[in-house]
Amino acid sequence: MTESRDCQSQHDDPEALTRQKSSQSSITPPKTLWKEIIFVVVVSMAQFMTQVGLCMSIAPIYRIAHSFNTSNLGELSWFAAAYSLTVGTFILVAGRFGDVYGHKLMFIIGFSWFGLWSLLAGFSVWSGQVFFDCCRAFQGIGPAILLPNALAILGRAYPPGLRKGMVFCFFGATAPNGFILGGVFSSLLAQKVWWPWAYWIMAIVCFLIAFLGIIVIPQEPRRKFTDDLSPWIRLDxxxxxxxxxxxxxxxxxxxxxxxxxxxxxxxxxxxxxxxxxxxxxxxxxxxAKCPLLPRSIFTGDLAWVLGCIAAGWSSFGIIIYYFFQFMEVIKGDNPLLATTKWVAAGPSGAIAALVTAFLLGRTPPSVIMFCAMLAFTAGLTIFATLPVHQTFWAQAFVTSLITCWGMDMSFPSGTLILSNAMPREHQGLAGSLVSTTVNYSISLGLGFAGTVESNINDGGRDVLRGFRGALYIGIGLAGLGVVVSICFMFVSWRRYRKGSGRS
Incomplete structure (x- = not known):
């Protein structure tokens, strides 16, 4: 009773700060189709630009490293890991700020912050690698602010139904295409101009999207609180x-x-x-009176879903990093050619998102999650066993086609499973928890793989052996995701049978 009284809002709900507002829409999307398309595209730029930022230090990694006079593979992995670390760490906190101060405001702040540290990351060429790593870490706070608030904006604009499912699948489908675009342009600029230009241009784009957000995203009603809680308590x-x-x-x-x-x-x-x-x-x-993670969200499905996503996406971080490492170091490709070899993931990921949108209302989400884990495992297994002198079209091309299905099937199905499992007042945490797990797992997976690589590559003399060892760790993590998803399907099936028996 005390907690409910302390945390009450104008709706008098306990722990109301984490209520989802999508079930009773408080943002009205544009009425005309073309305006609605612009609205969805601008908001989805949060996911798109997050992946652009991830690939910008992976594809041209050796061009960046050369400017800092470093070739240590452990130092190079920080270029991507520092970014994913902060993206995954700050999401829940950023979502709470959006609940209190408004999701549109946080969306604009997120892109402005993203733009500022992208600008400084480019200027780090005159400083050093440590400053660049710090810029990458601060850069990642921008997407951490953007992702939960973008999902909240879309969630509040659309009530549950087919239209909302399609919008969320489109949001997820932007990920592989953002990664590819980021790789293409950063590689092109690194080879033909200078790698800092990729970060400076990204800063301009981020500032532009922040400005479009002011114009395109409908104004939301400012939340009013009837209690006298301090920001320290309200924000936990x-x-x-x-x-x-x-x-x-x-x-x-x-x-x-x-x-x-x-x-x-x-x-x-x-x-x-x-x-x-x-x-x-x-x-x-x-x-805590207003906890970031209310006790009522800890349902049985939470551990299963986040376990699958953590295992699958940590393996994805490994394959996406070592795909470029293999192509540039072992095959001798330049960054642009290595990125081109991953281009098939874009259209394949779009198809995966459409198929997932079709299946979500017809197939149990736990089955979709199982298929996603299989895609991660298959992609890593095919690539880890790739012969050095084999043609690209035999295994590497297949890897680029398959792996993105794991991405675009696990994200929407994971969000839906958590949404169905959580109490109504805490629905808004579903997307934030999935995004936190996805991005944090990418960074953690790189740490696992880098540790294995550095210990078996014979002091850098057997690079290929180190790469394969890292990829085998990825197979193990993805395989763990398959095992967890099978257990989850069994638990879901038993629950369904029990429910059918009662009725």
């Missing part, structure tokens, strides 16, 4: 501080271990401190 800043610190330290330890090794004391000390802070975060959330 203590929980945010402990949770972010824990996730950053755990992830940093794993990725840094690939560079300096586990015998270095500070790596495992930071890992231990991270887990201690994670436990403290759990205690804080149990006693």
């Amino acid at each position: 800043l203590l929980g945010a501080a402990t949770g972010i610190s824990a996730l950053v330290l755990i992830n940093f330890a794993w990725n840094q271990a690939a560079l300096v090794g586990w015998p270095m004391p500070y790596t495992y000390i930071l890992l231990i401190v991270g887990f201690v802070l994670l436990a403290f975060f759990g205690l804080v959330e149990c006693t």
Whole structure:
């Protein structure tokens, strides 16, 4: 009773800060079709530009490394890992800020922040690699702000139904195409002009989208609170501080271990401190008046879904990073050619999103999740066994076609499963939890793979062996996702049989 009284809003709902507003739409989408298309496209740029930002340091990685006079593979992995680390770490906190101060405002702030640190990342060419890694980390906070608030805007604009499902699948389908576009333009600029121009142009695009967001996204009613809670309590800043610190330290330890090794004391000390802070975060959330993770969201489906997504997307981070490593180091391709070899993932991912949209209302989401995990596993297995001198069309091309099905089937189905499993008042957390797990897992997977690679590549003398070892870890993670998804299908089937027996 006390918690409900402290956290009440104008609706007098307990823990109302995490209510989803999509079930009773409070944003009216444009009435005309062409305006609605512009609205959906602008909001979906959050997902599109997130993937652009990820590939910008993967495709031209050796051009960037050359300007910093470094070739250490452990240092190079930080170019992508630092970005994914902060994207995955700050999403839940950014979603809470959107609940309190408005999702449209946070959308505009997110793209402005994204643009600012993209600009500074380009200028880091005159500083050094450490500053570039820091810029990449701060750059990732922009997408962390954007993703939950973009999903909330679309969720509030569309009531449950086919139209909403199509919009969310389109949102997910922008991911592989954003990754490809980011790779093509960053590679082209790195080869023909200078790699910082990719970041400067991205900054201009981010500022432009922020301006379009002001014009295109409908104004939302400002939320009013009838209680006298301080921002510290309403935003759960203590929980945010402990949770972010824990996730950053755990992830940093794993990725840094690939560079300096586990015998270095500070790596495992930071890992231990991270887990201690994670436990403290759990205690804080149990006693917080407005927790970031309310206790009522911890249903049986939550662990199954997030377990599948964590395993699958950590393997995806590995294959996407080592695909470019293999093509550029082993095959000798330039960044643009390596990106071109991944282009098939764009249309294939779009088809996957359309198929998923069709299946979501006709097939149990747990089955779709199982198919997504199979796609991740198949893509990694095919690529990990790729002979060095084999033609591109035999296995590498098939890998680019298959892997994106894991992406575009797991994201919407995971969001739907959590949406169906969570209480109505906490529906808005579904998209945020999925996005957090996706991006954090990408960074963590790179840490696992980098640790294995650095320990079996014979001090850098057997690069191919190191790459294959990292890819085998990816197969193991994706295979774990398959096992978890099978268990989840069995649990869902038993639940369905019980429900049918009662009726």
